[in-house]
Amino acid sequence: MNYDLFSLDTSDAAKLTVLSMGLGQDSTALLYKYAYDAEFRMHYAPNDFLVIFSDTGNEFDETYRHLEHVKAFCKLQDIEFVHLTADMGYHSGDWQSLEHFYNAKSAIGSKAYPKICSQRLKIDPIYRFLEDFLAKRYGVKAGKKKGFRQFAKESGKIRMMIGIAANEEKRMSEASDRKERWYRESIEHCYPLVDLNMNRQGCQEYIRSVGHDVPIPSNCMMCPFLSLEELEYLRRFCPEALEKWVHYESKKLEKWKHLDSVPVVSSSGKTSIVNKNLGVWGKKYLPEVIEEAREKFSKWTDERIREYRMSHGHCVASAY
Numbered sequence: 001m002n003y004d005l006f007s008l009d010t011s012d013a014a015k016l017t018v019l020s021m022g023l024g025q026d027s028t029a030l031l032y033k034y035a036y037d038a039e040f041r042m043h044y045a046p047n048d049f050l051v052i053f054s055d056t057g058n059e060f061d062e063t064y065r066h067l068e069h070v071k072a073f074c075k076l077q078d079i080e081f082v083h084l085t086a087d088m089g090y091h092s093g094d095w096q097s098l099e100h101f102y103n104a105k106s107a108i109g110s111k112a113y114p115k116i117c118s119q120r121l122k123i124d125p126i127y128r129f130l131e132d133f134l135a136k137r138y139g140v141k142a143g144k145k146k147g148f149r150q151f152a153k154e155s156g157k158i159r160m161m162i163g164i165a166a167n168e169e170k171r172m173s174e175a176s177d178r179k180e181r182w183y184r185e186s187i188e189h190c191y192p193l194v195d196l197n198m199n200r201q202g203c204q205e206y207i208r209s210v211g212h213d214v215p216i217p218s219n220c221m222m223c224p225f226l227s228l229e230e231l232e233y234l235r236r237f238c239p240e241a242l243e244k245w246v247h248y249e250s251k252k253l254e255k256w257k258h259l260d261s262v263p264v265v266s267s268s269g270k271t272s273i274v275n276k277n278l279g280v281w282g283k284k285y286l287p288e289v290i291e292e293a294r295e296k297f298s299k300w301t302d303e304r305i306r307e308y309r310m311s312h313g314h315c316v317a318s319a320y
């Protein structure tokens with residue numbers, strides 16, 4: 001891949017580029033691009049570079065194994081890697097981990113609810129940490145995000161490198177569209193995989209081509225946005241996690257039983273009884289959906305389910 005280096009305005013080169021690492025295939029491909037491809041490095045991260053992974057506490061075992069591989073790799077390559085765990089103090093309140101939230105609130109993530117988990121478990125901890133990092137490393141005065149604005153004023157916007165693959169452009173967003181002023185003024189998003197037209201398969205091929213194992217796509221085991229195929233993967237290969245998930249859902253349904261039949265008046269004045277006590281899949285509860293997946297994929301071999309899993313799924317967080 002050749003980059004048009006002459007088109008770069010070097011005066012505009014970010015002082016700090018941060019790779020938001022999900023530990024899936026897309027962000028892993030970006031890390032290896034940075035390490036092995038000098039032109040990529042010069043184009044996207046010519047100055048300081050930091051990699052941050054915010055732990056949801058609910059990643060798959062394979063992802064945690066990949067984490068160790070990536071940590072060792074970064075050490076070897078002299079790349080600064082931060083593994084944000086809850087004990088570091090950047091995860092807040094009931095969001096110490098996905099399960100901590102489910103437990104503390106007798107709650108459950110649902111396809112029917114807004115996607116706040118990625119904001120609470122990934123995006124918020126990353127920016128809380130980053131402001132402290134800016135204070136320690138660059139001497140800005142941290143607090144209420146003022147440190148970001150000071151940094152941007154003195155050194156230019158922080159470039160957030162985000163692993164969204166080509167064909168997933170709809171997940172991209174502009175920092176300038178955000179409602180928070182500090183964010184608009186201090187952050188810029190960059191999506192190199194889209195620029196380079198690297199889709200998921202391209203990322204997998206690139207990772208192999210530089211001699212590394214391809215990790216599984218990263219998302220929480222108890223992610224409400226799983227597909228039926230991924231649910232079947234969980235049933236076959238992570239039954240304990242699935243059992244716990246069913247338990248969290250039933251606890252939530254029990255607690256909010258009074259919402260099972262709520263009278264709702266429509267705009268035409270008609271009253272109907274609506275079940276507002278939703279589970280992970282909405283009105284269908286997990287045991288039923290698990291059975292549905294079991295039946296639907298009964299002819300799929302374990303190998304086929306594993307293959308599917310290797311090429312599907314990611315956290316729905318789109319902007320860091």
Ligand code: SF4
Pocket residue numbers: 056098109115117118121122218219220222223224225314315316317
């Ligand atoms: S993987 Fe799913 S459950 Fe985990 S943070 Fe992302 S959206 Fe939420």
